[in-house]
Amino acid sequence: xxxxxxxxxxxxxxxxxxxxxxxxxxxxxxxxxxxxxxxxxxxxxxxxxxxxxxxxxxxxxxxxxxxxxxxxxxxxxxxxxxxxxxxxxxxxxxxxxxxxxxxxxxxxxxxxxxxxxxxxxxxxxxxxxxxxxxxxxxxxxxxxxxxxxxxxxxxxxxxxxxxxxxxxxxxxxxxxxxxxxxxxxxxxxxxxxxxxxxxxxxxxxxxxxxxxxxxxxxxxxxxxxxxxxxxxxxxxxxxxxxxxxxxxxxxxxxxxxxxxxxxxxxxxxxxxxxxxxxxxxxxxxxxxx
Amino acid sequence: xxxxxxxxxxxxxxxxxxxxxxxxxxxxxxxxxxxxxxxxxxxxxxxxxxxxxxxxxxxxxxxxxxxxxxxxxxxxxxxxxxxxxxxxxxxxxxxxxxxxxxxxxxxxxxxxxxxxxxxxxxxxxxxxxxxxxxxxxxxxxxxxxxxxxxxxxxxxxxxxxxxxxxxxxxxxxxxxxxxxxxxxxxxxxxxxxxxxxxxxxxxxxxxxxxxxxxxxxxxxxxxxxx
Numbered sequence: 001x002x003x004x005x006x007x008x009x010x011x012x013x014x015x016x017x018x019x020x021x022x023x024x025x026x027x028x029x030x031x032x033x034x035x036x037x038x039x040x041x042x043x044x045x046x047x048x049x050x051x052x053x054x055x056x057x058x059x060x061x062x063x064x065x066x067x068x069x070x071x072x073x074x075x076x077x078x079x080x081x082x083x084x085x086x087x088x089x090x091x092x093x094x095x096x097x098x099x100x101x102x103x104x105x106x107x108x109x110x111x112x113x114x115x116x117x118x119x120x121x122x123x124x125x126x127x128x129x130x131x132x133x134x135x136x137x138x139x140x141x142x143x144x145x146x147x148x149x150x151x152x153x154x155x156x157x158x159x160x161x162x163x164x165x166x167x168x169x170x171x172x173x174x175x176x177x178x179x180x181x182x183x184x185x186x187x188x189x190x191x192x193x194x195x196x197x198x199x200x201x202x203x204x205x206x207x208x209x210x211x212x213x214x215x216x217x218x219x220x221x222x223x224x225x226x227x228x229x230x231x232x233x234x235x236x237x238x239x240x241x242x243x244x245x246x247x248x249x250x251x252x253x254x255x256x257x258x259x260x261x262x263x264x265x266x267x268x269x270x271x272x273x274x275x276x277x278x279x280x281x282x283x284x285x286x287x288x289x
Numbered sequence: 290x291x292x293x294x295x296x297x298x299x300x301x302x303x304x305x306x307x308x309x310x311x312x313x314x315x316x317x318x319x320x321x322x323x324x325x326x327x328x329x330x331x332x333x334x335x336x337x338x339x340x341x342x343x344x345x346x347x348x349x350x351x352x353x354x355x356x357x358x359x360x361x362x363x364x365x366x367x368x369x370x371x372x373x374x375x376x377x378x379x380x381x382x383x384x385x386x387x388x389x390x391x392x393x394x395x396x397x398x399x400x401x402x403x404x405x406x407x408x409x410x411x412x413x414x415x416x417x418x419x420x421x422x423x424x425x426x427x428x429x430x431x432x433x434x435x436x437x438x439x440x441x442x443x444x445x446x447x448x449x450x451x452x453x454x455x456x457x458x459x460x461x462x463x464x465x466x467x468x469x470x471x472x473x474x475x476x477x478x479x480x481x482x483x484x485x486x487x488x489x490x491x492x493x494x495x496x497x498x499x500x501x502x503x504x505x506x507x508x509x510x511x512x513x514x515x
Contacts, residue, residue, distance in 0.1 A: 026340050118457040123482065221458075
């Protein structure tokens with residue numbers, strides 16, 4: 001049942017007229033807002049073609065956005081892999097048959113979920129700066145590693161929670177059936193429950209990739225050269241920072257919309273392959289930076 | 290241990306001040322994003338196609354943009370390039386920019402939280418409201434939204450928790466909040482950086498965990514019995 005059908009009937013002639021009136025008023029409202037914003041931009045010379053062209057020309061793409069995007073995607077991709085590993089390990093530990101293990105891993109997961117990602121990135125930036133001074137890692141890579149570690153700890157904790165809730169939300173007949181054919185609790189978890197939970201959580205996992213990608217922009221604040229940093233650099237050099245930031249935002253939006261679309265597609269495809277629910281819960285973990 | 294005491298003698302009094310800044314940002318942006326979120330949610334469930342389109346477009350655009358970009362567009366573009374200011378006082382101006390950016394960003398999530406609450410309201414409630422002659426707005430105000438908001442407490446709480454943590458991104462608008470102070474302290478005393486990090490991390494846990502507990506308590510307590 002969609003939210004829409006709950007609230008109103010199929011409109012009759014009178015309602016159709018009212019809807020038409022509100023439609024027109026709303027369109028006029030949007031037009032007025034657009035007019036004011038564009039007028040303000042124009043007054044300040046922001047609509048000059050030169051400002052926009054230099055924000056989207058070949059130089060901007062090949063020397064700024066694309067190298068930046070490469071680092072954004074690279075750090076996000078590595079963080080996806082590492083946080084899935086982290087999430088699987090801690091998800092398993094949180095389901096372990098021994099209470100102390102469950103408790104300790106529960107504290108670890110809750111801790112990393114409660115601490116802001118930026119705080120972790122700032123901390124690990126300093127850790128890697130120290131390692132860089134000691135010559136353990138190339139010091140220029142410090143921010144890059146800090147972004148990956150920060151993203152991994154936070155999103156890994158979220159994924160651990162997804163694994164746990166995915167297993168918990170399976171019908172209990174699955175565990176009973178596994179027990180009935182003589183599997184130990186551990187085998188049942190490993191061979192029956194977690195595989196199904198993983199399939200069920202794939203769409204939620206894809207939504208989590210959107211979070212990881214967006215959070216990688218936090219690297220800007222610790223001097224990581226990703227898309228946003230390059231966009232700012234290009235914009236402050238040419239005096240069109242508004243335009244370059246808008247381009248960077250559009251790039252993020254396009255990639256994220258594609259990922260979200262893929263997640264929806266996947267959740268309909270996969271629902272027949274598991275006993276768990278594949279639809280990402282509304283208002284769930286996707287509420288991050 | 291002695292080094293820690295001298296460090297906290299020097300910076301100790303600033304830590305509550307910095308966290309107080311995060312709390313102020315959280316409260317103000319929570320109000321802002323909630324009000325805007327309710328309006329957007331009403332748009333998205335209204336019978337008017339153009340309002341639905343506006344609501345949907347806003348949610349999809351904002352939800353897929355990193356908060357850092359929104360914050361930077363505010364500070365570097367709107368203030369720096371367009372020279373729009375909200376206050377003559379430098380600090381206050383940036384604080385207002387941070388609150389507006391946080392409100393605009395989280396309004397999209399508030400809208401989705403409320404909308405998911407609307408989905409928990411059974412169809413019969415709306416039908417009953419229509420049967421006694423209530424139009425869309427009266428039905429929404431008197432019947433649907435009161436139940437929807439109760440059903441939306443958990444997702445709204447999750448959004449509030451995310452908002453609390455995201456106030457650290459106000460560092461991009463040079464607001465002197467906890468993450469900035471932590472950076473300063475670690476740079477001053479890198480030898481005790483773990484202790485400093487744990488202090489701030491526990492500080493955030495102390496803010497975030499009560500919100501989570503309160504949310505669970507409120508959603509149990511206020512749940513609509515069905």
